[in-house]
Amino acid sequence: MSSEQTPETGGKSLFSLQRRERLMEELRAHGAITVRDIAVKLGVSELTIRRDVNTLADEGLVSRVHGGATLPSPLDRSVAVGRPSAHSYSVGMVVPSLDYYWPQVISGARGEAEAQNLRILVRGSAYDAADNRRQVQALLDTQNIDGLIVAPDMGGERGKELLRWLNALPIPVILAERRAPSEIPAHRLEWVATDHSFGAGMAVRHLWQEGHRMIGCLTDSTSPTSPHVVRGWKQALAALKIPLEKSIHEDSAKLDNGDRAKHFDHVLDLCRSTGTTAMLVHSDTQAVAFVQHCVDRGVDVPGSMAIVGYDDEVAYLAEPAISAVRPPKSYVGKVAVQLMAARLAEGRMRPVHRIDLNPELIVRESSVGAPRGLAGVVLEDSL
Amino acid sequence: MSSEQTPETGGKSLFSLQRRERLMEELRAHGAITVRDIAVKLGVSELTIRRDVNTLADEGLVSRVHGGATLPSPLDRSVAVGRPSAHSYSVGMVVPSLDYYWPQVISGARGEAEAQNLRILVRGSAYDAADNRRQVQALLDTQNIDGLIVAPDMGGERGKELLRWLNALPIPVILAERRAPSEIPAHRLEWVATDHSFGAGMAVRHLWQEGHRMIGCLTDSTSPTSPHVVRGWKQALAALKIPLEKSIHEDSAKLDNGDRAKHFDHVLDLCRSTGTTAMLVHSDTQAVAFVQHCVDRGVDVPGSMAIVGYDDEVAYLAEPAISAVRPPKSYVGKVAVQLMAARLAEGRMRPVHRIDLNPELIVRESSVGAPRGLAGVVLEDSL
DNA sequence: TCTAAAACATTCAAGATCGAACAAATGAGA
DNA sequence: TCTCATTTGTTCGATCTTGAATGTTTTAGA
Numbered sequence: 001m002s003s004e005q006t007p008e009t010g011g012k013s014l015f016s017l018q019r020r021e022r023l024m025e026e027l028r029a030h031g032a033i034t035v036r037d038i039a040v041k042l043g044v045s046e047l048t049i050r051r052d053v054n055t056l057a058d059e060g061l062v063s064r065v066h067g068g069a070t071l072p073s074p075l076d077r078s079v080a081v082g083r084p085s086a087h088s089y090s091v092g093m094v095v096p097s098l099d100y101y102w103p104q105v106i107s108g109a110r111g112e113a114e115a116q117n118l119r120i121l122v123r124g125s126a127y128d129a130a131d132n133r134r135q136v137q138a139l140l141d142t143q144n145i146d147g148l149i150v151a152p153d154m155g156g157e158r159g160k161e162l163l164r165w166l167n168a169l170p171i172p173v174i175l176a177e178r179r180a181p182s183e184i185p186a187h188r189l190e191w192v193a194t195d196h197s198f199g200a201g202m203a204v205r206h207l208w209q210e211g212h213r214m215i216g217c218l219t220d221s222t223s224p225t226s227p228h229v230v231r232g233w234k235q236a237l238a239a240l241k242i243p244l245e246k247s248i249h250e251d252s253a254k255l256d257n258g259d260r261a262k263h264f265d266h267v268l269d270l271c272r273s274t275g276t277t278a279m280l281v282h283s284d285t286q287a288v289a290f291v292q293h294c295v296d297r298g299v300d301v302p303g304s305m306a307i308v309g310y311d312d313e314v315a316y317l318a319e320p321a322i323s324a325v326r327p328p329k330s331y332v333g334k335v336a337v338q339l340m341a342a343r344l345a346e347g348r349m350r351p352v353h354r355i356d357l358n359p360e361l362i363v364r365e366s367s368v369g370a371p372r373g374l375a376g377v378v379l380e381d382s383l
Numbered sequence: 384m385s386s387e388q389t390p391e392t393g394g395k396s397l398f399s400l401q402r403r404e405r406l407m408e409e410l411r412a413h414g415a416i417t418v419r420d421i422a423v424k425l426g427v428s429e430l431t432i433r434r435d436v437n438t439l440a441d442e443g444l445v446s447r448v449h450g451g452a453t454l455p456s457p458l459d460r461s462v463a464v465g466r467p468s469a470h471s472y473s474v475g476m477v478v479p480s481l482d483y484y485w486p487q488v489i490s491g492a493r494g495e496a497e498a499q500n501l502r503i504l505v506r507g508s509a510y511d512a513a514d515n516r517r518q519v520q521a522l523l524d525t526q527n528i529d530g531l532i533v534a535p536d537m538g539g540e541r542g543k544e545l546l547r548w549l550n551a552l553p554i555p556v557i558l559a560e561r562r563a564p565s566e567i568p569a570h571r572l573e574w575v576a577t578d579h580s581f582g583a584g585m586a587v588r589h590l591w592q593e594g595h596r597m598i599g600c601l602t603d604s605t606s607p608t609s610p611h612v613v614r615g616w617k618q619a620l621a622a623l624k625i626p627l628e629k630s631i632h633e634d635s636a637k638l639d640n641g642d643r644a645k646h647f648d649h650v651l652d653l654c655r656s657t658g659t660t661a662m663l664v665h666s667d668t669q670a671v672a673f674v675q676h677c678v679d680r681g682v683d684v685p686g687s688m689a690i691v692g693y694d695d696e697v698a699y700l701a702e703p704a705i706s707a708v709r710p711p712k713s714y715v716g717k718v719a720v721q722l723m724a725a726r727l728a729e730g731r732m733r734p735v736h737r738i739d740l741n742p743e744l745i746v747r748e749s750s751v752g753a754p755r756g757l758a759g760v761v762l763e764d765s766l
Numbered sequence: 767t768c769t770a771a772a773a774c775a776t777t778c779a780a781g782a783t784c785g786a787a788c789a790a791a792t793g794a795g796a
Numbered sequence: 797t798c799t800c801a802t803t804t805g806t807t808c809g810a811t812c813t814t815g816a817a818t819g820t821t822t823t824a825g826a
Binding site for chain 1: 397398399400401403404407439442444565566568570578580581584585588618622699704711714718733734735736737738739740741742743745746747748
């Protein structure tokens with residue numbers, strides 16, 4: 001074959017940088033290269049390739065071996081020794097609220113950051129993609145950020161666009177309490193998120209075990225976690241063969257106090273007519289309000305109506321104390337920082353990690369004991 | 384298999400560094416090696432292996448024994464210098480194969496175990512729930528296990544029963560490359576698994592970007608990972624709006640050599656009639672066979688048929704070298720041990736972690752360049 | 767304890783690879 | 797266009813890696 005001599009470069013010589021890039025490509029494809037093969041392939045002398053290999057080896061990008069080069073190996077003493085990486089990094093953190101939920105996440109992150117010798121720069125944002133991006137950009141511009149932990153708003157096309165932008169940033173990005181949907185190929189994004197769906201399922205199964213056979217769900221559709229809670233509730237119903245179409249699913253997101261009371265009465269009516277004896281209530285603040293309403297209406301909790309709150313900020317304050325699903329907020333922050341530290345230390349070779357954390361079910365008084373049913377209870381004047 | 388003499392490097396010789404890496408891998412996978420076995424396996428003389436062992440022993444990475452080498456042992460006077468070596472915990476590990484896939488997982492686990500000062504006890508099992516349970520029970524009975532890493536068979540009712548049993552064990556249990564289905568409430572089980580579905584999607588999107596518009600899938604239905612690969616393939620097709628019902632999905636699991644050739648011809652016929660110009664082939668061994676078949680039939684790879692293999696054990700040996708999705712096997716083991724160490728250290732307060740790792744796409748020659756189509760290619764006599 | 771087989775160390779040689787020195791070519795800037 | 801700095805190529809002796817040959821040590825079994 002006459003063409004055997006022809007290098008693939010088609011006669012044009014490459015600059016050394018391009019050549020080294022090619023060399024690394026071959027290396028990534030085959031794991032190892034011989035000086036001879038590459039020299040022939042690129043149409044340059046072996047000595048040139050050897051010099052390239054030396055350069056790359058000095059930067060720690062390859063391991064030199066007699067006859068060629070391999071991907072950096074831990075057995076290669078030249079790279080193995082000099083990497084204690086005492087270098088300290090700065091990590092930006094953008095969260096959608098500094099009042100609710102996120103303080104504990106931040107606190108977990110700060111604690112771990114201290115252990116990992118990282119600096120954390122926190123910025124609050126709104127539940128809004130445009131503002132998320134503004135805040136991230138501000139961190140990138142003014143601070144010297146080595147990595148980013150962020151909980152972006154993912155609604156609509158703007159959310160997807162934001163995710164694509166985050167995925168393309170030159171620094172590692174870790175989502176907190178968010179997951180990129182699989183249809184957008186954010187192949188570099190890592191995340192750590194609570195499995196709210198699992199948490200909801202746990203609550204439903206707990207209520208089932210206490211003897212409840214119709215279990216409803218009250219949600220707050222304004223919260224980003226709400227869809228996951230609903231999904232978990234539905235899956236659990238399906239697994240327990242509770243008919244979904246007969247089960248109560250109400251939303252009292254945007255109601256003010258007066259309307260809320262009316263809505264709660266409506267819910268109690270529905271419970272009575274469907275035989276529902278237990279409710280999963282998303283956001284424990286709302287659960288507190290609902291329990292209060294039940295007590296006001298003479299509905300015994302948990303006797304006539306068992307309640308599990310989703311989230312555990314204030315659930316213990318109610319009378320009776322409310323059982324609640326508690327997301328591992330501080331661990332979300334902690335694990336995010338662990339991921340970031342490992343990513344910064346290990347670089348690209350480390351595979352993308354995506355972590356689910358399970359919440360915990362805290363059983364208090366509002367959900368224990370067999371159901372007595374609501375049938376005999378009359379609103380307005382019980383007994 | 385033609386001859387057991389054939390080294391598995393397929394004739395390509397390795398550099399010394401790669402050989403030593405392989406040696407360490409075998410060592411971590413099996414605990415001990417004989418000079419002879421490795422020499423045969425890598426196709427070099429025993430003397431060479433002995434020299435490698437000496438080199439590694441000088442660095443304290445192995446302990447020399449008559450006939451081979453073992454992992455560094457505290458009994459070995461030459462390494463006994465600065466070792467606290469009081470193993471805090473023992474972790475059992477039960478995997479379904481010691482020949483395929485799992486050696487690298489075990490190697491990663493052992494490497495991390497050393498860093499975490501844990502002891503790992505490995506047992507091979509069959510791809511069978513009953514045997515899994517037997518092996519776990521044996522570890523529980525005879526060794527003093529503080530934790531368990533296991534890759535159980537999850538098929539059928541027996542698989543579910545096994546998971547429930549594992550979930551109820553008094554020690555922490557971590558699944559490797561397995562996920563408990565959400566319908567069984569294994570609320571204590573943690574896991575680390577490769578997101579094969581993501582990997583398949585990555586391959587499809589890569590082929591799409593290279594210009595392919597009909598992308599088929601060849602699977603091996605006997606493998607537990609196969610369903611995930613197929614799911615990822617289907618999802619990616621849907622996302623790219625490739626009609627699933629017109630796309631090729633064939634299985635050549637239980638075919639012997641002659642039938643396989645026929646089946647491959649059948650597949651090529653289908654490709655021609657559907658306009659399919661690219662295939663995702665599960666298990667890279669099968670991908671190698673398929674590429675070989677294409678070359679034999681005068682079908683140009685990648686010009687007329689682009690191929691991406693799933694898994695990356697031997698893909699680089701084919702001619703042309705096959706692009707492949709590479710699961711992060713050693714990280715699966717490594718992360719499992721990290722999870723276990725943290726669990727043993729922190730106890731019940733730590734939330735349950737469930738980790739997905741993304742595979743990597745290694746682009747080689749078999750998938751690059753725009754498709755030319757199969758239309759003009761005639762089987763049996765090209766040109 | 768003794769013996770045979772296997773494993774090991776040592777030496778040497780062949781072949782390949784490497785690197786120093788110098789020459790030639792190339793590209794950027796005056 | 798010319799010059800200088802940088803990159804690349806050639807030559808050749810030095811160095812590295814591997815394997816065969818040979819003698820010594822270790823191991824397992826009688």
